[in-house]
Amino acid sequence: MAMESPIARYIADLGRRLTVGTTERGAILEEVQAHLEEHARHLQDAGVEREEAERRAVETFGRAREVAGRLSRAHPVSWRGWRFLRGVGVGIVATWAIWTGGCFPILANDAYIHAVMVGYGDTSVTPDLPMQMLFSSTPVGSGAHEAFQIAGWSWFVALLLLYCVLPFVWGLRARRWWTPGLAYGLGTWIGAPTGLLMFLRWSDPFQPPDLRIVGTLVLALLPLALLASLAAFAWQRSLSALSLRRARHVAASR
Amino acid sequence: MREMKKGSLGLLLLHLLHERPSYGYELCERLRERSGGVLSFEDGAIYPVLHSFEQQGIVEGYWESSADPGPDAEETERPDATRRGPRRRYYRLTPRGLLALRSALSEWHAFSGAVTQVLGESRASLA
Numbered sequence: 001m002a003m004e005s006p007i008a009r010y011i012a013d014l015g016r017r018l019t020v021g022t023t024e025r026g027a028i029l030e031e032v033q034a035h036l037e038e039h040a041r042h043l044q045d046a047g048v049e050r051e052e053a054e055r056r057a058v059e060t061f062g063r064a065r066e067v068a069g070r071l072s073r074a075h076p077v078s079w080r081g082w083r084f085l086r087g088v089g090v091g092i093v094a095t096w097a098i099w100t101g102g103c104f105p106i107l108a109n110d111a112y113i114h115a116v117m118v119g120y121g122d123t124s125v126t127p128d129l130p131m132q133m134l135f136s137s138t139p140v141g142s143g144a145h146e147a148f149q150i151a152g153w154s155w156f157v158a159l160l161l162l163y164c165v166l167p168f169v170w171g172l173r174a175r176r177w178w179t180p181g182l183a184y185g186l187g188t189w190i191g192a193p194t195g196l197l198m199f200l201r202w203s204d205p206f207q208p209p210d211l212r213i214v215g216t217l218v219l220a221l222l223p224l225a226l227l228a229s230l231a232a233f234a235w236q237r238s239l240s241a242l243s244l245r246r247a248r249h250v251a252a253s254r
Numbered sequence: 255m256r257e258m259k260k261g262s263l264g265l266l267l268l269h270l271l272h273e274r275p276s277y278g279y280e281l282c283e284r285l286r287e288r289s290g291g292v293l294s295f296e297d298g299a300i301y302p303v304l305h306s307f308e309q310q311g312i313v314e315g316y317w318e319s320s321a322d323p324g325p326d327a328e329e330t331e332r333p334d335a336t337r338r339g340p341r342r343r344y345y346r347l348t349p350r351g352l353l354a355l356r357s358a359l360s361e362w363h364a365f366s367g368a369v370t371q372v373l374g375e376s377r378a379s380l381a
């Protein structure tokens with residue numbers, strides 16, 4: 001079938017808008033295409049020109065955006081096997097990226113300002129600082145505590161919200177709300193072993209307090225990821241209720 | 255009227271599938287034909303319902319080539335069966351779906367009976 005036919009365009013549009021697994025997408029599109037082609041065939045048998053028949057079949061089927069939304073909600077994504085492992089991997093990478101990307105600018109800027117203010121003046125000192133700052137900014141360093149003392153709660157909350165974006169987005173289409181958050185949170189724990197080390201050394205009086213705080217934060221990130229997934233589930237439920245109310249309003253106004 | 259149609263689509267689909275297994279387009283045509291054109295939905299509205307039913311185990315979906323009508327079909331029911339075409343996804347009611355249909359029918363009869371009773375009194379007063 002030529003790509004410019006109405007049915008082909010509709011199938012392509014529907015395929016772009018579906019947020020389901022690959023196997024399910026193929027099956028859904030095949031089923032929809034068979035429906036549209038049969039409808040168009042019946043219209044052609046009744047004497048309608050092919051292009052017009054296809055256009056009518058597509059129009060009767062409904063707008064791709066709405067159909068795709070309803071179909072996607074009927075096909076939640078299963079987070080088993082490779083998808084779960086991929087989620088763990090993304091959790092590791094995201095934790096390092098957000099943690100380091102959030103802490104390093106704060107610490108580096110503060111170190112530079114401090115060096116200038118104490119009167120060193122010689123900026124050749126700073127080239128050594130970035131590597132120390134970089135290590136301290138990572139989840140295995142303790143720089144997050146210092147960055148929080150410099151930047152404050154707004155910075156901290158912003159990073160937490162950024163951290164929660166991925167498990168929230170994944171949770172919108174998950175079959176079980178807790179699986180994306182669990183995968184993402186496990187990635188955090190695996191990628192930032194400070195939390196687990198802190199937990200194991202909890203009663204150690206020689207553990208530095210800033211490392212204890214950082215470790216507590218790492219431990220708390222997994223429950224936070226689960227909360228983000230739960231929020232997505234609740235959001236999904238409220239969207240369904242909202243779309244039903246909107247449909248009623250539209251129907252009543254026609 | 256639109257909201258009543260929307261709320262009854264699932265019940266109607268289960269009832270039609272109880273009569274015989276069907277695929278999506280055929281279900282749409284049967285709905286329009288049996289209702290005399292009064293009940294017409296956007297064709298795309300039935301697939302999310304069918305897929306949800308399948309997820310819940312209420313219906314069972316299976317693929318069939320449109321040239322091969324399958325064991326449940328009678329020759330007179332599938333005039334297009336000999337025409338070669340893409341494969342179709344048929345749906346049939348499961349035992350769990352039969353229970354769901356009975357429950358939904360019971361609710362519907364109770365609801366429609368109550369509405370009819372109220373409207374009957376209303377009609378009498380408007381006459």
